[in-house]
Amino acid sequence: MSATFEPHAAPPSKPRARILVVDDDADMLRLLAMRLGAAGYQVTSVGSAEAALSQLDIERPQLVLSDVRLPGKDGLALFDEIRSRHPSLPVILLTAHGTIPDAVEATARGVYTYLTKPYDAKELLEKIAQALALGAPTSPSSQADEEWRADVISRSNRMADLLAEARMIAQSDASVLLRGDSGTGKEMLARAIHRASPRAKKPFIAVNCGAIPEALLESELFGHVKGAFTDAVTNHKGLFQTADGGTLLLDEIGDMPPALQVKLLRVLQERAIRPLGSSQSIPVDVRIISATHRNLEEAMAEGQFREDLYYRLNVVTLTLPTLAERREDIALLANHFLAKLARKYGKRSSGFAPEALKALTMASWPGNVRQLYNVVEQACALTTTPLVSLALVQRALRTPSTEVLSFTDARQRFERDYLVGLLKMTDGNVADAARLAQRNRTEFYRLLQKHELTPGLFKSDGSGVATGPHDDPVADE
Incomplete structure (x- = not known):
């Protein structure tokens, strides 16, 4: 049993907070939904702890209001699960007189508060307002504050912590090493760091060190002069010069050939590059962000990556979570991609069927965000109705796709x-x-x-x- 209630009118001064209400009493659910909806809240109601946890995977509310006595998992077990997944999400428990000792214990463990049935409606609204106020940011973010990370679609705590650290790091010129599995969005985070930095108005250049043949990579990075080799018919400005004043992302740095690692280390030490065939060094002012899905410590132990270069690049490390580690973002990302792809394919879209969205949130996603985009694109391309069906999502999830590989x-x-x-x-x-x-x-x-x-x-x-x-x-x- 699951239902969503949204009022016809809402206070225009601020966005409506979403509350997840959990109770196995259908009449109580309807009453709570009506009262909270009339107070300007968006309410999603479910009849069990298990349904509540599934709903949390799809969309995170700002507050959970739950009865203590539930079939299956009880309200206390639900709270423990919520605390482990979403430590900052406030929980209010509704309890009958006989379960007050349990509620008191839960309050000591971190439940925001509890109310006894029959509850006072005014007191309930006051407690909800207080809990939401404590969980809200101290000052609203301006649009400019969010522009730097506009392409990073997320509302998960894990990503919020990562972005807060990234923004702080952006203010310095320290080299940053981004770690994470393929498809987790390392280049997107690098762009966000650049936009949040004092170098934002200068170029951001990304190069995949594993995608360019070794014979060409040195010329691409450092440039060459006319006549440096057979095909060098003109002078060529390398990516270091192109990025001068800005940021250079060295993606898949773990795949850089050893000979080039030596030359890169020299560039980082001297802050100057020497194009192929030239006897003159050219000063460059570039902030380096590197990214890898490889274990560089193992690569160093095997002699495949220079230790001195590693410590030059790894002044600060940021690790991107897998998509499975930020499941509360899956629905948000899927709907974002669908809206974007519907415009690309010229289709009218009203989103995913609920069961299709649930299938997306429960999938394993070994290819992370890149794989999610591919699945949504296939479903969007094949759908003949505005609402993407479960069958199309299941088909896309089953289809092997080489695009999932980098x-x-x-x-x-x-x-x-x-x-x-x-x-x-x-x-x-x-x-x-x-x-x-x-x-x-x-x-x-x-x-x-x-x-x-x-x-x-x-x-x-x-x-x-x-x-x-x-x-x-x-x-x-």
Whole structure:
């Protein structure tokens, strides 16, 4: 049982707070919804603690009002669950006289307050107003205050804490390392930090260190002069110069080749770049933000990432949560994407069916926000009605999508599968495999080591076991 009541008229002076009411008595639910609605609140009512927790996954209210005695989980168990998920969300308990001791105990554990049934309507509204006032920000944010993070769609506590830290860090010139799984929004957070910084009116430039071939990356970063190499027919300004005065995001910094790591370290130390083919250094004033989904500590231990560069880049670390760790944002993000995509596809949209939205909030999301966008886009492209159905969402969630992989991840997977194919074809003979790949044997061994492939395992003469990418004992897929 779930219902939402919104009054026809509301106080125009401020946005209406949303209250989640939990009671297994249908008459009590209707009465509370009417009284709170008449007072200007938006009310969502449910009949059990389990339904309340599901509703919290879809949309977070500003306050929860719950009866203590409920079927299944009781009001105290509900409070404990809310406290673990949303520590700052105020909870008011309604209790009969016989359960007052339980309510007193809950108050000592953090419940905002409790009221006994039959409750006084005026007292209830006063307690609600007090709880909401305590939970409200001390001063309303101006529109300008929010512009810096306008692209970061979120209302979760986890993201609110992260954004508060990001905004504080933005005021300095300290290098920032953004950590997080692929698809969590590292570039978007980097842009927000730039917009909140004194460099906001200067360029923001992003480069994916894993997506540009090693032979071109140095020229892209530092530039080159005419004649520096065969195809250098004109002078080329690198990304460091392009970002001068602003911010440079080095995305997937963990994939930067070791030789370039040395040159980057020198640039950070000297605050100057030397284009390829030039004997002159050019001063640059750039704030560096780097991002990675790799474990750089492990990469350092394996000799794949320089320790001195790591400490230059990692002055401040911010870690983005996975989408599963901020489920209260899923409905908000899904509706935001749907509105945006409906305009792209020229479709009229009235949102998701309730069961479709619930399916989105309960999904696992290994590809994080990027995967959510892809699922919403597929559902939007295929829908023939303004309301996106559960069936379309389930279809999109079941469909494997290579778009969920980042370019770097997809390239790594292809590279490994390619090497496995060559080793199987040549019966584990590295010289023959390197010849087919048109690479020298030293470089080919380096690639095998990178992907933890042992040639002997591909011999079929009894000295090893021929394997493939999915049944290889050293595979990490």
